[in-house]
Amino acid sequence: MKDTLVYVMAGGQGERLRPLTDFRAKPAVPFGGIFRIIDFTLSNCINSGLRKIYVLTQYKSHSLSNHLKSGWSMLSRRLDQFIDEVPAQQQLGGSWYQGTADAIRQNVNFVEENAPKRVLILSGDHIYKQDYRLLGRFHEAKGARLTVACVRVPAEEAAGSFGVMEVDADGRIVGFEEKPKVPKTIPGTTDCLASMGLYLFDADCLLQSLAGDLLDFGKDVIPMLLRRGEPVFAYDFTERNRFEEWEYTKREGVRQKELVPAASDCTYWRDVGTLEQYWLANLDLVQPVPKFNVYGERFPVFSSPGHFPPAKFVHETPGRTGMAVNSIVADGVIVSGATVRNSIVGCGAYVHSYTTVESSVLFGGSLRGGLITETDIGRDCRIKNAIVDKNVRLSAGTAIGFDRAEDERRGLRTVPITGSDEHIVVVPKDFVL
Secondary structure, eight states: OTEEEEEEEOOOGGGGGGGSSSSSSSSGGGEETTEEEEEHHHHHHHHOOOOOEEEEEEESSSSHHHHHHHHHHOOOOGGGGGGEEEEEEOOOOTTTOOSSHHHHHHTTTHHHOOOOSSEEESSSSEOOOOOOOHHHHHHHHTTTTTEEEEEEHHHHHHTSSEEEEEETTTBBEEEEEEEOOSSSOOOTEEEEEEEEEEEEEHHHHHHHHTOOOOOOOOIIIHHHHHHHTTTEEEEEEEOOOOOOOOOOOTTTTEOOOOOOOTTTTTOOEEESSSSSHHHHHHHHHSSOOOSOOOSSSSSSSOOOOOOOOOOOOOOOTTTTTTTEOOOOEOTEEEEEEEEEEEEESSSEEEEOTTEEESOOOOOOHHHHHHTOOOEEOOOOOOSSEEEETTTTTEOOTOOOOOOOHHHHHHTTTEETTTTTTTTTEEETTTOBO
């Protein structure tokens, strides 16, 4: 992959994630206690040996810019390695990015300057692990001009939400529909091959595709290449995303390569585009055997250090024991005589005595001017099925997530939980109650 240039699309507004995206771009939304959503895509790049990365930003990018500066300045320009943020600059005319292809077109000069063999275009707002080297080997073996990474999803989930591929026995794409109402399924199944918004182009093919006025890869570029008869292939992430690990053993002075079975979560992929999917993806981390694991895996997830003190649990008296079960508790958290279950508590949160937090995601506090600004959950609070943004203060006795009408009366956004009579409630940044 040394001859591959990477673009990460990180300008998304994330309208369906509001109010979490009222102050930040979707890729900058906190996730899993200490991460931002974009960390997973960038970590995949680093773990795959990719070292020339442009991050294209546009919408409310200040938080994301700060995160990239503090956590992702690890590469050396002296070695021709970089992770560069590129804000939208209206390079061509007076318009902001009009689509994914238009965003690359307005920054196509980087392809011309770096002269790569291939260009990898990624979304900065998905949760997954992927070894892009396996994608590159597939692309080369097939003689593809464009390879589209796809994931298998149920047809009802794909309807109206994903671009859907039809492929032949060799994996070549023979049909494509952008967000069809009735998607075509894989023969013999009820699943579809849905686009992950991840594209590996031969560089010359990309440049030719951007020569016109096409705006979007899914709506415009892929159909155009299929009409021209170009070899466009689908990389089935669900079936093919298997990690290789190099283990060396001395045998007559020769190093031996051994293949190690794939990590259990290597086929996990979530588009956290809705509040429910975002909430579910966070809770996927906290089970004893998690669906998606950020602990001790071969593909580590990197982020920006928070520089908080260690977490602390205090008090051990009947009804007032500081404890967390099936939960992730980040640095800077104080659980003072409270109970946290099946939840994620981010850096710099203070949960006071006799409070219970269940099936919730608390972002925690911030470092402002060198000081910790806490999320403060008062005594005797009850929080359930909630997403609590940064720097929130709840007074003693507050109940969130139990009465939907009451939550909405307070001005909080709520969404129903699929297949349940319960709801998710979102407490916005800096909210005081």
